[in-house]
Amino acid sequence: MRAAAAKIDARTPAHRDRAVDGLRALALLAVPTGHWMLGGFTPAGDGVLRNASPLTSFGFFAPVSWVLQMLGIFFLVGGYASVLSYRRHQGPAGAWLRGRIARLGRPVLGVTAVWAVMIPVLYAMGVPDTTLRTGSTLVIQPLWFVGVYVAVTTLTPYCVRASRRMGAWAAAPLIGTVAVVDFLRYGPYAEAVPSWLSVLNLLPGWLFAYQLGVCWGEKRIGRRGGALLLVGGAALFAVLLVAFHYPASMVGVPGEARTNSHPPSLLVLALAAAQSGAAILLRDRIGRLLRRPALWAPVVVINLSAMTILCWHQTAMLAAAVPGSFVGTVPGLTEAPDSLGWVLARAAWLPVFAGLLILIGRYARGFEAPWGKVTKTRRAVAGLLAAGFAVFALGLA
Template structure:
């Protein structure tokens, strides 16, 4: 049996097992947002090697400001929160138990993979160090592994607010998200306006919740049937106007991700540019929903979407490990001069071409890792209380190391 025949058989089997009520467009949007995470990190994250062979993070955005528009496409967390809110609204409405039991189940699904990746790294780090991997490399790797996991904490908080988001959606429809934009705008005015010198730097942290809750609230309103095509058009056009105004008139940084050495960032914590981009993405998603559903009616296109959704947290938690699985050996093979596109400084067009060539390698490594790491997404039925406690302690220890506290 040829590989093509096997793939077709798998796609047909997935098609037969898909319930008729499954919203393929929403699953497709989630898969697209998921794939954007490793693509963005692999493309916009580089390394340099010090004299002792240690790896250090370096960003091509520092040398190529013209790459910033790529972050507008690759930063799709707005879509992720949108479909998260949509799915949560439907799931909450269909629940059979209490709201607390529903939330506990959602948190467990998010927490198991995070606990798994951090516990595994806690065990692997001393082994790698004993094998000769420099401490600088281990700290860089730990930072990269921890870096995407902030999303999980924020997502847990907004998920806990689902009942309140649903009430807001019933009362205000799509406009329930408007006060969240207003809150971010007020904080941005205070930290960037004429009073900036007298405002404490910690004020920016207020934007974390409303900045990311905005798209989630839109998703809840969408799932409750309170946003239609007119709302999609308003979000798309209004978001685009606000986005352009912030860039051209108020001179917000063009990159949606942090740039080393830059005085301002749009992402941590989110600036007003984040909900502006989320509005554009959400409006486009709402308007393209029916067309996307028709495209995904084809079994050959639907099957990859299903697989990606089943491995969602595995992709999020392990994609940086896949890149490191290539970069760490590359730091030994290339020496101080580095391996092109892998451990060389991201300061030339040649680096971009070489990095693009490395990305299929990262993808293959991620697939290989996912075959084993996928089990962390499943319920830990055989795990005893002692094993869970040990995993928790290992994860906590790794977090302390990754955050530079030890």
């Protein structure tokens, strides 16, 4: 392992920004960890599983979501990396965008097409329809992120122009837009506001951290700006929680009328600002730490498998939970997440889920590579399968 780590370190270009890669890896690992720890199942007998969350029983568990909700960091480093890639690109912006979108789309098409084939097979093997729908919902839920990420990536040229014209202030209109929408949907006139209005927060809510990343890559944010983001974001976060009674959880809680993440509320942007500020301030320290080959090698492996981790981590959990549902009530796996014992047992399952994800990833990583030899017919079939799975997972069939 030391030799492999040293080899990876030696092959790393000198200009590679190790701190940014390290932050991306940290944000990536937070996704499966958060879904595995903050999501569970309620058994209903005969192998039937339904979604459940420990946050329903343990409100004090909400601060864990503040740590595990690191999409702000992901969009920050995404904006930073995109502006560097865009600057290096020789040719029209359209070609650059097509390349970036293809890298995101291939793994999504792969996982949804595979699941479309698996559903009838699993049903024939005796897995209940309810369990299949539960699993399909879990698989497709993280993929919303890819659609949003494609949208903000498409706006990269405009983000660059805004950064060069306004500096870090280019992100201010985005947080202002979210604040206005939040006031309308949660303020004194909320009853007169249509429910669809919250959707207006979707793009500016996630574009905020991406725009900060573009400004960071354009050298329009330094340590002083990072300190202002950290302090200002933390202060706004505290005010929203204490004075305006925003939900404490950064993820949706079953039964709660309000949610912070779907679409993002102002609390999500406050957390993203604080996380972004901390990342900017810690960049040099993280970079020095990752000069050690033993620490740098895992970062490289995680980044090379980014989309595989995102697309397949719920499948890894289901690979343990679905067979377990036929055994009975398995602590931390198919047991209702309503006790502290469940929390401890679920933590013990994390290495199992990680091992299953590594095993699945050995085969699924092929979806991240260019599909140069795949015929148009096969691509069309994969597209139809993916569309069929989406219809099933969204409850439209």
